[in-house]
Amino acid sequence: MKKAKSWLALPLAVCMFAVMIFSVAEAAETSDENPAEGRQEITIINTNHITWPVIGEMPSYELEVPAGAHYFINMVEWTTKNGENTLLSTDKFEEGEYELHVTYEAKEGYQFAAPELITVLSGNEVQGTPKVEESENGWYRIVTFSFTARQSEKHQHDMLVVQEKLPTCTEAGYKACYQCQSCKKLYLDKAGTEETMVEEITLPPTGHQYQDGICTVCGEIDPDYVKPHEHSMTAVQEKKPTCTEAGNKAYYRCETCGKLYLDKDGKNETTLEKVTIAVTGHIYRDGRCVVCKALVPAVKTGDFDNDYAKWVIGLLISLNIIVGAIIYRKSRKIG
Known part of the structure; x- marks a missing residue:
């Protein structure tokens, strides 16, 4: 009986060893996607290594994590707000908003917790709440920091004289001023104590001065000019x-x-x-016009519409009647 049990122990040990080898192989096969169990989770990221962007200075890409951290920095990128433009190490910060994108990688034996479980310690050099983004697995986390570039407490103006530009009929001009090449701000004095704005130094266009359809200043022709009529x-x-x-x-x-x-x-x-x-008309006297010497128009036979002809005919009839009456009266006396 004891001998039989001793004989069965060897096959049983072989089976247990095969199961263990299979389990190890299976775990190794899935470790790329799922971190092996037993790794410690990183739930805190310290931001003491982040420095605030200063106007006129270049961005820093040489960042270091605090001593004893269980992660290190894999990649650093400075951009303008919303990641519109990436800054090179030779660029300089100007007035405006910027973002710093830092990719952290966990050391061996550690992995990052889910993004919502990670606390980013907000030091004096961090603005607002940093944004933690998910990566392919727990090995990486991308943290985005937001900043508004500020003036340096030891800022020294590098002034450039901006000469006055007189406005024209169509283009605006501006008053003389100074502009700092570092912070890009405008000043009325070289010492930089009287800051001004573009709107305050801008001189508006003078506009055209048209006369007879032509500008007396620049010679531009008035498109709405209508030339007055010239009489001939x-x-x-x-x-x-x-x-x-x-x-x-x-x-x-x-x-x-x-x-x-x-x-x-x-x-x-x-x-x-x-x-x-108006015409003056004829003035007849003795059958002739006293002005133009024209004769009275002759009476035409059958022309009873002529006033002169009617007058002559009437006169003759009247004479005949008178003569007839005289003859008749004398004939009665004789008889």
């Missing part, structure tokens, strides 16, 4: 009326627009009716 005058001499033809006063006629004027400059407009002088 012809003098019409005075003409006296006659017995049969109308006359007219002296006047001027514009050959371009056809209007009539009493003066050569075309200021006093008139009409044909106003300058026309």
